[in-house]
Amino acid sequence: MFGTYGGLVGEGVLGLNKRNGDYISRFNPRRLYPLVDDKLKTKRLALQAGIAVPALYGVIGTQHDIRTLPDIVRSHNEFALKPAHGSAGDGIVVIAGRSGNRYRTIGGDILDEDFLSHHLSNAINGQFSLGGVQDVVIVEYMVRFSPLFERISYQGVPDIRVIVFRGVPVMAMVRLPTRASRGKANLHQGAVGAGIDLASGITLDGVIGTEVVTHHPDTTYAIAGLHVPDWDTILGIAARCYELTGLGYIGVDVVLDRDLGPLVLELNARPGLAIQIANRQGLLRRLKICEERADFGAPATQRIEFAKQEFKHPVGASI
Ligand SMILES: Nc1ncnc2c1ncn2[C@@H]1O[C@H](COP(=O)(O)OP(=O)(O)O)[C@@H](O)[C@H]1O
Ligand SMILES: [Mg+2]
Structure with missing residues (x-):
């Protein structure tokens, strides 16, 4: 059966029912939800594990x-x-x-x-x-964005969302604040979502809703082609959030602070599906590849290598 999501159609696209039934309910035990539904708890948990968060x-x-x-x-x-x-x-x-x-x-x-x-x-x-x-x-602490993002953010700090399946990063995007989102990097508030190639940490074109945008609507600079700094560190942090919570299907939100580097903002046990639009790629295909071939028990570095090899953005793909 073909999945559809926000204009993306295909076998590899994850829809809401499948996300809830086949992934969230199977891999996210309810009793663990409070760890991520309460941002104060998450902050304390991360601090204990030596993962940096805003003070x-x-x-x-x-x-x-x-x-x-x-x-x-x-x-x-x-x-x-x-x-x-x-x-x-x-x-x-x-x-x-x-x-x-x-x-x-x-x-x-x-x-x-x-x-x-x-x-x-x-x-x-x-x-x-x-x-x-x-x-x-x-x-x-108010996060200050790194100058690198100055050209493609409007009054606020962009955040990087990584979907992590049983410890393997499967898809990532950066969300860029706009005038409409009033300093926040949430898509529902009007931020731009842009996919990130997992292998290289380089941004792809953006979307607002389901509409492709190649340039930031307020700053007018091109969105694609930006190399996200500390990319391996970001993937490492995201992967470790699996061990941190025990939740098998999560969205990890990381921000890059100008002075402090990557900081975890929050974790989500029901991460949204729009990341697929931002990447023009389906999540289901990637989740299935993990289920077929990933070694979920491997150390984080190996899980990341697996992700980089398997989920490299196809060269010449229409993005
Ligand atoms: N400490 C902070 N400093 C600067 N901006 C922040 C801070 N915390 C959150 N934001 C902005 O608000 C957005 C949403 O924050 P987040 O912690 O992910 O909560 P939510 O659950 O509402 O998404 C972030 O993406 C960021 O743009
Ligand atoms: Mg968030």
């Missing part, structure tokens, strides 16, 4: 804690506020500067303390969390 400045856990924000960020002019159970960029506020009690977001909006307090209050009440459950807000 934690503080946690706002209750309505009562909201007034501690100025204290938490007293020595930080830049920081990010993030609901621990949020997804798709909802509720994240990235503060890139401030004067007194006025804060400037990375998208250029000026917010006062009342606004932030109100936002924190909503977040704690679960406005941005899965199922609307009570939440906590993480206050963390």
Whole structure:
């Protein structure tokens, strides 16, 4: 049977039902979900394993804690506020500067303390969390993107998504913030998704929704052909997130900090399927290749070598 997804049609395309039935439910035990559905837990887990993450400045856990924000960020002019159970960029506020009690977001909006307090209050009440459950807000280091991405990002840090199947990286893309996505690299917010050749770490053309874009809509620079730095380190981190969580089908979100290099932002137990559009390649074909030939018990370096050989972007492929 042929799968279809967002205009991609073919045997190798992974659809939602198959993803849920054949991969997520088989390889992601439910009891492990809390490790990745709670970004605070993931951060602690990664730190224990020596995987770099943005530094934690503080946690706002209750309505009562909201007034501690100025204290938490007293020595930080830049920081990010993030609901621990949020997804798709909802509720994240990235503060890139401030004067007194006025804060400037990375998208250029000026917010006062009342606004932030109100936002924190909503977040704690679960406005941005899965199922609307009570939440906590993480206050963390603001990632600064490496100059390499300056030409193809608009006001925000791009992130690199790697799908990892039982420890083998199978597909990757970079998501580039746009004016529309307001400093966040989430496709649902309007960011550009561009595939990355797993073997070389070189970007392919981008997509917005299902439409191919060759140039960043705001900066107008070409998207394809960029060599993502620290590519092997990024693949290594992504592969190790399997051992970290025990989840067999995950999306690992990594950002490249200008000074600190690759940092893990979050892990996803139900990663989206649009990565296939960004790569013009089906996931199912790659997952089947892994199931047929990969040595899932091999060390991470070998799993990465396997991925690089098997999933090299075909030369001359229409991208
Ligand atoms: N600490 C941070 N510094 C700068 N930007 C951030 C930070 N955390 C998140 N972002 C921006 O918000 C996007 C979404 O963050 P993420 O942690 O992946 O949460 P979500 O579950 O909402 O996708 C990131 O891709 C990035 O563009
Ligand atoms: Mg994310």
